[in-house]
Amino acid sequence: MDADELKNRTRDFAHRCVKLALALPRNHLGNHLKGQLIRCSTSVAANYRSACIAQSKPDFISKLSIVIEEADETCFWIQFIIDEQLLQSKKVLPLLQEGYELVSILVSSRKTARGVARSAIRVV
Numbered sequence: 268m269d270a271d272e273l274k275n276r277t278r279d280f281a282h283r284c285v286k287l288a289l290a291l292p293r294n295h296l297g298n299h300l301k302g303q304l305i306r307c308s309t310s311v312a313a314n315y316r317s318a319c320i321a322q323s324k325p326d327f328i329s330k331l332s333i334v335i336e337e338a339d340e341t342c343f344w345i346q347f348i349i350d351e352q353l354l355q356s357k358k359v360l361p362l363l364q365e366g367y368e369l370v371s372i373l374v375s376s377r378k379t380a381r382g383v384a385r386s387a388i389r390v391v
Contacts, residue, residue: 273315274312274315274316274319277315277334278312280341280365283365284305285304285309287359287362288301288304291304296351296353300344300353303340307338308337311338311369315373317330327380331373332377338366339370341366342363345363345366346363
């Protein structure tokens with residue numbers, strides 16, 4: 268998967284999370300979760316774009332680490348929504364699975380980037 272495909276995938280993930288957030292009940296808990304989910308899921312897409320234009324390999328790794336944290340937090344909030352039975356789990360589970368897949372892809376990308384960065388250091 269190249270950077271443009273992952274940009275699209277993270278953006279689509281953010282859109283789906285926003286739609287999920289807007290479907291939450293309008294009560295204190297629903298409103299809290301709505302804000303948290305919108306904030307962290309849109310951060311995944313925005314920060315991945317930022318990572319793609321990083322000034323250096325260490326900067327890329329650092330920005331990618333933020334993306335991973337935000338994606339993992341998004342998974343936490345989606346799982347919390349399922350645990351609290353605020354929405355039907357069969358409708359929410361595919362989004363949670365996408366979140367886990369994104370975390371896995373991003374962690375793998377960071378490992379690859381770190382390996383490349385370490386190789387460059389050894390060569391110098």
